[in-house]
Each structure stands twice: as C-alpha cells, then as structure tokens.
Amino acid sequence: GIQVEQSPPDLILQEGANSTLRCNFSDSVNNLQWFHQNPWGQLINLFYIPSGTKQNGRLSATTVATERYSLLYISSSQTTDSGVYFCAVGWDSNYQLIWGAGTKLIIKP
C-alpha cells in the first residue's frame, strides 16, 4: 500500500523562527490533508491540499503531486504552534486516509 513519510520526526525551534515540514508519499494521490495535534491531543484540520499552494495566516502548504511531496511552512513560530503535525493522503476523497507518523514540533519561548 501507499507509504507516507514525514520529516523531520522532531523539530525544536525558538519562538519567531520559520520552519518547513515535509511529507513524501509513495504513490499518486489526489487527497492530501495536513493536521495539527496540540499537546492536549486535539486534532485540527489545517489544509486540504492535493495539489497547488494554499495559505492561512502564518501557515502555508504546497503540494507537488507529480513529485509526490508536500511541504508545510510555518512562519514566525509561536509557542501555540507546538504539537504534532500529521500529513494524511488518499487516492480520492472517498477512500480512507493513510497517515504519516508526524513531525513533533516544540517552540521554545
């Protein structure tokens, strides 16, 4: 089945720094989503981005479907950005999502 790899597995940054999280996938997908799980366990859908680029405030994401990767950018990091960022992919919107192992981000004040 499809494999999803996220890198780096862990990232520690100072407040105000920028970061780039990567998601590689092993097969063609037309459903890709980024999620944030905060330190209390709450999961929030950040982006639905099977291709192209989207921006939401300090966060943006780019997916290059032909090269099978997606990037999540976080600018001017804040301590509230801490948590685990998951990438999840699927073959289409009606198929189950396959989740990566996540990138654990710690933002220090």
Next chain:
Amino acid sequence: DSGVTQTPKHLITATGQRVTLRCSPRSGDLSVYWYQQSLDQGLQFLIQYYNGEERAKGNILERFSAQQFPDLHSELNLSSLELGDSALYFCASSVLAAGPGGGNYGYTFGSGTRLTVV
C-alpha cells in the same frame, strides 16, 4: 470547542471487558468517522457512518462495532478488550457525504477518548 463531543474523556478498564464510546457530531454534519491512535502513532481509520448507515470500513477488529443512531450520534463498542487496545479513540464529523477521506472540506475532530486497558 470544535462542536464534536466525545464521552467519556478517559476510561480505564480491565482486559476482557466491554466499553462504549459515544460521539455527537457537529450540528448539521451527517458523516461520522472513528479513528484509533495508538501511542506516538498516526491515526488508523476504523469506520464511517453517513446518516445512519455504514459507509466505509477500515482496519476495524471484529471485536469492535459501531452504529449511528437517528439523532446522528454514534457509538463505538469495544469488547473482549486487550492491553493492545489502549489508545486514543477519535471521532470526527463532516457535513458532506464524503468518504473517509473527508472530501475537500476535511473533518472536524472531537477531543478524543483515552482508553486504558489494564
């Protein structure tokens, strides 16, 4: 508050027991999804219901079952519990009749039920 309510938040039970987890979807959402997250891992899709009917099934064990009621709340029943069933169980909902990929509107997740089997 995401609008998706899961109860209980924490549950500790013994091996061999049976438990029921409950989920109330966000108002207006017809689809409910159940996911399992074991320690330090990503989420595993278990099952999806849409407007009372099973829509898609993932890696759900035969010891587990679920249903969605006419008022759209859903219950996940876990029986003959084993130590390895300890995990966070998430419920999510979406407004559309999307499959487990959630369509292009994504999901709204509840805060989860942390199940510990001892």
